[in-house]
Amino acid sequence: AQSVSQHNHHVILSEAASLELGCNYSYGGTVNLFWYVQYPGQHLQLLLKYFSGDPLVKGIKGFEAEFIKSKFSFNLRKPSVQWSDTAEYFCAVSPSGGYQKVTFGTGTKLQVIP
Amino acid sequence: EAQVTQNPRYLITVTGKKLTVTCSQNMNHEYMSWYRQDPGLGLRQIYYSMNVEVTDKGDVPEGYKVSRKEKRNFPLILESPSPNQTSLYFCASSLGSAGGYTFGSGTRLTVV
Numbered sequence: 001a002q003s004v005s006q007h008n009h010h011v012i013l014s015e016a017a018s019l020e021l022g023c024n025y026s027y028g029g030t031v032n033l034f035w036y037v038q039y040p041g042q043h044l045q046l047l048l049k050y051f052s053g054d055p056l057v058k059g060i061k062g063f064e065a066e067f068i069k070s071k072f073s074f075n076l077r078k079p080s081v082q083w084s085d086t087a088e089y090f091c092a093v094s095p096s097g098g099y100q101k102v103t104f105g106t107g108t109k110l111q112v113i114p
Numbered sequence: 115e116a117q118v119t120q121n122p123r124y125l126i127t128v129t130g131k132k133l134t135v136t137c138s139q140n141m142n143h144e145y146m147s148w149y150r151q152d153p154g155l156g157l158r159q160i161y162y163s164m165n166v167e168v169t170d171k172g173d174v175p176e177g178y179k180v181s182r183k184e185k186r187n188f189p190l191i192l193e194s195p196s197p198n199q200t201s202l203y204f205c206a207s208s209l210g211s212a213g214g215y216t217f218g219s220g221t222r223l224t225v226v
Contacts, residue, residue: 034214043204044157046214090156101172102147102215106156 002027004093006105013081014113021076021108023065023091030096033074035065038088038107047089050074051096061085086112116141120205120218127195127225135190135221137205145208146188147172147215148180150201157204163188195225 003026013019025031032051036044048059055067065076074091088109094102118139127133139146147162149172159172163182177199179191188207192199202222206215 036215036217043217043219044206044215045217049214101159101162103159104149104157106154 002031002093002095002101002103004091004103004105006089006091006108008108009106010109010111012111012113015083016080019076019078019081019085019110021089021091021110023074023076023105025072025074025091025093027072027093027095032094032096032100033065033067034092034094034102035059035063035074035076036090036092036104038090040087044090047076081110081112083112083114086110116216118205118207118216118218120203120221123219123221125221125223127223129196129225130194133192133195133223135192135203135205135223137188137190137218138186139188139205139207139216140186141207141209141216142185143207143209143216144185145210146182147206147208148178148188148190149204149206150174151204151220152201160190160203192223195223197225199223200225 005024034049035047037047038044048057050057050067058064063078088107090107091105094100121136148160149157151157158174161180163169205218208215
């Protein structure tokens with residue numbers, strides 16, 4: 001079975017700072033990878049996804065993530081954060097092929113200070 | 115508008131009183147899933163369904179039931195709720211695991 005680790009539980013940044021949130025997964029085969037965002041009091045929304053091809057994936061709201069297979073990592077980045085990026089971010093993984101169980105990490109809370 | 119609709123949004127109930135949380139999607143998605151979200155634990159899968167009449171257990175299925183009689187609906191049933199089922203519940207649907215989930219707005223359940 002797969003697993004996901006998000007080591008940063010709470011990150012505080014000032015506006016305009018650069019962001020990188022870590023995500024590592026454990027699984028022996030090929031995977032699909034996702035980042036979701038949950039704004040306060042709201043449901044999760046898909047930010048970006050990787051399932052094949054270019055390991056650098058661009059998503060909505062200026063976010064991107066890079067899949068590094070050798071490191072089993074899928075870190076989320078944004079060059080310059082805004083106060084409106086304050087939210088909780090979840091990494092998720094599922095084995096490739098057909099329907100496979102999606103496993104979520106425990107989330108990283110990002111607080112952006114104006 | 116493409117969406118997953120859950121009802122109710124908020125529910126307070128007493129221990130042992132059967133309840134159903136409804137979930138409906140209008141995107142013709144085959145795959146649907148229920149998650150519970152608890153502080154510090156992230157999202158944990160309760161049950162999922164790959165198609166009509168095809169369901170399977172997730173990580174934390176104890177105390178829950180589901181059914182998938184129609185493609186669009188995937189209700190979550192708590193036959194005898196207990197306080198440890200107090201949580202925030204999300205229904206989600208997708209075309210497949212590579213597509214990513216569309217989530218409902220959530221149901222905050224409190225069992226007293």
